[in-house]
Amino acid sequence: MRWPDELTESPDLQGAYPRLSDTQMRTLAAHGERRPAHRDDVLFAEGDPCAAFFVVLSGKVATVKGYGVDDQVIRVHGAGRFLGELNVLTGQASFVTGVVAEDGEVLDVPVDELRRLVADDEILGDLVMRAYLIRRSMLIGLGAGFRIVGSRYSQDCRRLREFAARNRLPHRWIDLEQDAEVERFLSRMGITPAETPVVIWRGELVLRNPTNAELARAIGLPAPSARETVCDLLIVGAGPAGLAAAVYGASEGLATVVLDSVALGGQAGTSSRIENYLGFPAGISGGELAERAMIQARKFGAELSVPAEACALREHEGYHLVTLKEGTTVHARTLLIVTGVRYRRLDVPDLERFEGISVHYAATEFEAQMCSRDPVVVVGGGNSAGQAALFLARQVASVRLLVRDGELTRNMSRYLAVEIEQHPGIQVMLNTQVRRLAGRETLEAVVVENNVTGEQSTVEARAMFVFIGAEPYTRWLADEIALDSQGYILTGLDAARSGRKGVLDSTGRPFPLETSRAGVFAAGDVRHGSIKRVASAVGEGAMAVRLVHEHLR
Incomplete structure (x- = not known):
């Protein structure tokens, strides 16, 4: 390596390079x-x-x-x-x-x-x-780490980039549409368009259109064990509730395994800034909160695996058996389901054509980089939509917040609504719904309608961010656990009323977070009647571990 004539020690930036005492x-x-x-x-x-x-x-x-x-x-x-x-x-x-x-x-x-x-x-x-x-x-x-080479119009390229971003893996994307030299390099390597995107690591070609699991193994993310695993507590989902349960479960001596299909942090991990979480007056990003919790859980011995998607649940000889997409099975004495929710999709024509390219369901640094200096629209009237609008307004040309209701404070915290109304880079359009998307390969505009006057107009947009509510991620449970009419998991007295038998506590009532199956608990957003806040999810995760101990006794 060629070194410069004089090497000066780098300054300490924001406490990143401190000197030890x-x-x-x-x-x-x-x-x-x-x-x-x-x-x-x-x-x-x-x-x-x-x-x-x-x-x-x-x-x-x-x-x-x-x-x-x-x-x-x-x-x-x-x-x-x-x-x-x-x-x-x-x-x-x-x-x-x-x-x-x-x-x-x-x-x-x-x-x-x-x-x-x-x-x-x-x-x-x-x-x-x-x-x-x-x-x-x-x-x-800085764009250090591995390279993802692929087309901006490729959904597989988008999938890999999103997986890397959600897991906060340093990487750089090279767009085939803009870098002709890279395209010639791939051609010399004998790589066909069908084999892109590719991942380049240490200057060598490593993976051709890999799955998320293949990329995770190459980078060193802890993948699920190929052998069958037995544990005291299995946690399916690694959002705030799951990570809190992992910390408390492992610290209290339970053999604890955590699985998540995409990344640690869940939906909270996609939040650019959580400003009302106790103990963080300046706010904290969802990604940083998840990283801190992950390290804390591992410190106590919890085993965390990503990506690991649960596909089926059954009971056998006193154990709860969860089958993963990879084919392996985890045997658990107790199970905590914290799979959270998935954002709903807009019911508009041609939505699928733009998903993964111009339509997004999260607003992180990854999405912001994709639409930097472009006009965007954010659809939704809740806190998630408000936080996304504020975050994007710092990095894009303009933000229009499309709200179906006539008041911004109907479903949004007042402090957030006030901040949005005062922001010069955000235009709020009330009583507004999206009717149609316009564009060829990428989004160019959205056609919206005022639901009071019926008047339609066209709003220029290169990207659309959708936050219009969510639905629980419980389809993998089939009919093994009692659910409400919307698919949320019933717990406690609600589960008892479903006609199934659980375990009673000392008062003769079902454990508060226990489902219709003894030894299976649910917490966080996936649970019927839960409060959709990070703090309450963390509390339920900790509470679930206490109930697990009661059940095991």
């Missing part, structure tokens, strides 16, 4: 090994799992993007700084390469030792966690 250095030294570091030594390589936590004792170490291909130095670290990012704690592959830039010495601490220290030492743990979360966000912004 003497006390913290001594603590880490007691659990690690000092080793010499010579110029051009590779401490960890892009694409490889991280086996150690490195602290620079002397000399300098650089983190390099595209090492061996285009060698872009991202940061330079001097004495007292530690290396790595979130992958050190999650077990994912490294998204950059650590290369010694100036002779010196490093401290090599095994990853398992670091995880234990982070769990036991609150100050050190907070320092490392904060730095790693910020570094992950920076890597995403």
